[in-house]
Amino acid sequence: MSTFFWSVPKENVKNLNKHAIIDLIRFTPNGISRVELARELNLTRAAITSIINDLQAMGIVDEVEGQIRSGRKPIVLEINPHRGYVVGMDMGATHVTMLLANYAAHVVKDVEWTIDIDDGPQKIISQIDEHLHQMLMEMNLRMEEIKAICLGVPGPVVLRGGMVSEPPIMPGWDKFPIESYIQSLWDVPVTLGNDAELGAIGEWAYGAGRGEENLAYVKVGRGIGAGMLLDGQIYHGADGSAGEIGHITIDENGPLCSCGNRGCLEAMAGGNAVAKRAVELVKKGQRTELSTIRPVDSIQSKDVIAAACNGDLVAQQILSETGAHLGTAIAGLVNLFNPSMIIIGGGVSQIGDLLLEPIRQTVQKRSLRMASKRLRISTALLGRRSSAMGAVVQALSLILHQEIEN
Numbered sequence: 001m002s003t004f005f006w007s008v009p010k011e012n013v014k015n016l017n018k019h020a021i022i023d024l025i026r027f028t029p030n031g032i033s034r035v036e037l038a039r040e041l042n043l044t045r046a047a048i049t050s051i052i053n054d055l056q057a058m059g060i061v062d063e064v065e066g067q068i069r070s071g072r073k074p075i076v077l078e079i080n081p082h083r084g085y086v087v088g089m090d091m092g093a094t095h096v097t098m099l100l101a102n103y104a105a106h107v108v109k110d111v112e113w114t115i116d117i118d119d120g121p122q123k124i125i126s127q128i129d130e131h132l133h134q135m136l137m138e139m140n141l142r143m144e145e146i147k148a149i150c151l152g153v154p155g156p157v158v159l160r161g162g163m164v165s166e167p168p169i170m171p172g173w174d175k176f177p178i179e180s181y182i183q184s185l186w187d188v189p190v191t192l193g194n195d196a197e198l199g200a201i202g203e204w205a206y207g208a209g210r211g212e213e214n215l216a217y218v219k220v221g222r223g224i225g226a227g228m229l230l231d232g233q234i235y236h237g238a239d240g241s242a243g244e245i246g247h248i249t250i251d252e253n254g255p256l257c258s259c260g261n262r263g264c265l266e267a268m269a270g271g272n273a274v275a276k277r278a279v280e281l282v283k284k285g286q287r288t289e290l291s292t293i294r295p296v297d298s299i300q301s302k303d304v305i306a307a308a309c310n311g312d313l314v315a316q317q318i319l320s321e322t323g324a325h326l327g328t329a330i331a332g333l334v335n336l337f338n339p340s341m342i343i344i345g346g347g348v349s350q351i352g353d354l355l356l357e358p359i360r361q362t363v364q365k366r367s368l369r370m371a372s373k374r375l376r377i378s379t380a381l382l383g384r385r386s387s388a389m390g391a392v393v394q395a396l397s398l399i400l401h402q403e404i405e406n
């Protein structure tokens with residue numbers, strides 16, 4: 001395992017082993033001991049002892065008893081949880097999830113509220129500001145105790161720019177300096193991430209993708225995006241817009257998409273497409289409980305999910321078609337990148353096999369056997385929290401790797 005989710009150029013680093021040790025301590029399930037660290041990094045016990053002594057003196061690392069069921073408990077290393085807190089946030093088109101976590105990435109408080117992303121940056125950021133201060137007050141914490149903040153956004157993030165660029169589902173946010181704006185508001189180190197990339201990081205660190213070197217996290221909500229971990233590193237692409245799987249063409253003559261093209265995956269399988277299909281079928285007079293829930297034109301994707309879970313056949317049919325469209329795009333991703341794992345996250349994914357089975361079948365049918373023979377497709381273990389947990393991981397990466405360089 002060699003993944004560093006931090007942005008310091010490696011050539012500027014004084015002691016690379018120290019950074020590697022920090023990440024091995026953070027991401028090894030059930031902890032790692034000094035002996036295991038020496039083995040993993042091919043270093044002598046003396047070299048490990050010297051670095052660990054340093055990290056202990058700085059108050060960053062502690063030694064504790066590891067978790068095993070029986071026998072003598074091994075002594076493993078952990079990040080000192082009492083050193084401070086970070087905030088990880090995930091902003092979607094219609095909600096914000098905010099997690100307060102300690103340095104060991106344990107979530108101590110979470111808040112979620114609904115938004116309309118079309119309200120634009122100033123209004124949404126002032127809501128975030130209010131919720132953040134409310135949360136700090138409830139936890140009896142001061143702003144100075146928050147050491148870093150990461151915000152996930154549902155659009156392509158400009159690398160080193162701290163803003164989004166031409167995001168199809170966030171009009172009004174284009175080129176707004178999100179990172180520097182909130183940094184000046186709170187006077188805390190801030191980092192911005194794409195929500196699907198953060199989902200991949202969250203699931204890799206603490207979810208379904210632990211230990212995987214090549215995985216894709218596909219977030220299905222109103223928008224559809226993918227975060228790709230390739231050879232143990234998040235792949236951003238040349239400008240930061242890699243993974244926009246929602247705008248892969250599924251049907252050249254299909255419905256109009258928010259990006260201006262026709263027949264994109266998002267226009268055929270995103271939350272709005274699911275709702276639109278339901279409205280269409282109700283208006284055609286199909287027998288479904290969707291016709292009784294609310295006025296036909298205001299049916300939402302969550303109504304379709306609820307009806308499908310109740311056994312409504314029309315709703316199930318819509319989700320099965322949705323899964324097949326997703327599977328078609330994912331088969332392309334599998335042929336291109338040969339991941340060992342695909343994790344489906346976001347609101348629509350919570351229904352599990354009703355969506356997963358058509359995805360699995362379509363991927364199997366449409367991808368090369370060589371590319372998919374070891375492939376596993378599963379739902380996000382962290383559920384709706386994958387991206388917010390990824391934001392916690394990224395905020396901790398920012399501050400921990402900064403602190404050990406000082």
Ligand SMILES: [Zn+2]
Nearest residue numbers: 247257259264
């Ligand atoms: Zn599109």
